[in-house]
Amino acid sequence: MKTPVCEEDIREGRLCSECEKKISKGDLSALDFEVARLLARINQRRNLTAASFTRCIDLGRMVVIFTEGEPGVLIGRNGTVVSELSHALGKRVRIAQSSSDARKTIADLLAPAKILGINTMYHEGVQNTKVRIEKGSIQSLPADLDTLGKAIKTVLKQDVTIVFE
Ligand SMILES: [Zn+2]
Secondary structure: OEOOOOHHHHHHOOOOHHHHHHHHHOOOOHHHHHHHHHHHHHHOOOOOOOOEOOEEEEOOOEEEEEEOOOHHHHHOHHHHHHHHHHHHHOOEEEEEEOOOOHHHHHHHHHOOOOEEEEEEEEEOOEEEEEEEEOHHHHHHOOOOHHHHHHHHHHHHOOOEEEEEO
């Protein structure tokens, strides 16, 4: 299994000083640690050796888990793994593929809302990305705009503005 937390920390149930440093820098979250521990527990019963994730994003009612590997491993046969995670976290869980493509990552975080376009502009050396969403999709956003904006910033390390058209 490959997670952003050390294997030893998962076994011992506490973070080492290196991982604590990552938490204070925002490169790791308590949720990442929780999901890593849950997967280790599930791995004792089901084979999740091939499972991997890069980070988890809390959208309030939903957690999005990004993986660089095959999403099917984290979903499990008939969705068994994802439903165990969902039950343990008390939230809906969605598995998304990590991508260097910002557009795909944003689409994964905002799904099933329909994205009309993503525009990146530079103003005095500062990058600003505007995500245009179809007005009719407001109701289908997985969380409020503030939460989604923070989630995108966590993953892409850039500020985005979400607008409806
Ligand atoms: Zn560690």
